[in-house]
Amino acid sequence: MENRWDFLQWLGPDASTSVFTRLDEPADLVRASAVSRSWRRFGKTDCIDLGIFASSTDDEPFESIQNTLVANEIVGGLPSYWSSGGQNDTAVPETLTYRLISDFCVVDEIKIQPFKAFFQDGHPIYSSKFVRFRFGSRSRKAISAYTNKSLQLDHSEKYNWTYVSPKFAMIQENVLQSFKLPHPVVCIGGILQIELMERVQRQAADGLFYICVCHVEAIGRSLSPPFQVINLLTPGSMALWYLRRSCV
Numbered sequence: 001m002e003n004r005w006d007f008l009q010w011l012g013p014d015a016s017t018s019v020f021t022r023l024d025e026p027a028d029l030v031r032a033s034a035v036s037r038s039w040r041r042f043g044k045t046d047c048i049d050l051g052i053f054a055s056s057t058d059d060e061p062f063e064s065i066q067n068t069l070v071a072n073e074i075v076g077g078l079p080s081y082w083s084s085g086g087q088n089d090t091a092v093p094e095t096l097t098y099r100l101i102s103d104f105c106v107v108d109e110i111k112i113q114p115f116k117a118f119f120q121d122g123h124p125i126y127s128s129k130f131v132r133f134r135f136g137s138r139s140r141k142a143i144s145a146y147t148n149k150s151l152q153l154d155h156s157e158k159y160n161w162t163y164v165s166p167k168f169a170m171i172q173e174n175v176l177q178s179f180k181l182p183h184p185v186v187c188i189g190g191i192l193q194i195e196l197m198e199r200v201q202r203q204a205a206d207g208l209f210y211i212c213v214c215h216v217e218a219i220g221r222s223l224s225p226p227f228q229v230i231n232l233l234t235p236g237s238m239a240l241w242y243l244r245r246s247c248v
Contacts, residue, residue: 046217047105048192053097056085058210065096068216073115081115083126086208090199094128094211097159100190100218107135107220108184110194115212116174121204126212127172129198131179136161137189159191172200176215184220192218 051065063083070080084094100107114127139160168179194216199209 044219044221047100047102047107047220047222048098048216048218049101050099051082051096052099053095054082054084055093055095058083058085063212065098068096068213071215073214079115079117079119081212081214083115084196084211086203086206086210087199088208090209092199094196096194096196096213096216098192098194098216098218100187100192100222102222102224103137103188103190104224105187105190105218105220105222106184107187107192107218108181109219110179110181110192111176111215111217111219112170112179112194112213113176113215114170114172114174115214117212124201124203125172125174126201126210127170128196128211129170129200130167130196131170132167132195132197133165133179133181134159134161134193134195135163135185135187135189136191136193138191159193160189161193162188167197170196174214176217 048069051069054065057063057065062078063081065082067075067080068082073080082096110131110133112131114125116123116125136159139158163185165179165181165185170177196211196213199211201211202209
């Protein structure tokens with residue numbers, strides 16, 4: 001039998017990435033997979049791997065950011081959600097920061113489900129009024145701080161943001177709300193931050209305003225492997241490597 005080559009090798013990484021950012025239907029993915037083994041790894045999926053920071057949390061660990069990675073609202077008979085700390089000022093924002101499944105992802109949609117407190121009178125929904133998204137990487141200061149425990153950083157100094165989305169309106173409903181980005185975003189560095197702006201729900205027990213999130217997804221594709229991002233010696237510089245592999 002004559003040798004067969006992976007079509008991705010002939011098409012090239014730039015054209016391959018361009019093709020996959022335009023696939024929306026499952027049937028399209030099946031057709032693409034039929035012509036390249038490498039392409040079978042590129043199906044759309046939730047790209048969030050881990051919650052790494054919340055700007056505030058009301059009751060750790062029971063209301064941790066990690067709860068937003070679970071699709072179910074009830075886990076082990078208990079509600080599963082993240083809650084901010086309470087504020088008198090409705091303008092105080094909150095942020096949730098996540099690590100993606102690889103350092104090189106293409107993301108085109110974020111999904112967020114506000115939490116409905118079914119155990120409180122009136123079943124209030126603690127959504128924010130607006131939401132915005134940032135993509136980027138850990139800063140060199142943050143990497144230095146990891147090895148030098150005496151170096152203290154403000155959270156805003158820990159990341160380099162390469163893309164900031166427009167502001168989207170969020171509705172006060174207990175549903176998984178979809179926020180389509182204006183175009184597919186290439187996240188180099190594997191960090192996603194969700195900014196939740198303007199509180200709308202006051203808690204009757206203490207009179208403070210909270211934001212609570214039940215579930216978060218970042219829909220897209222990991223491009224690593226066969227693509228890898230390499231940090232260069234020059235601060236802020238990176239290189240994209242394509243690991244070409246023959247198909248036997």
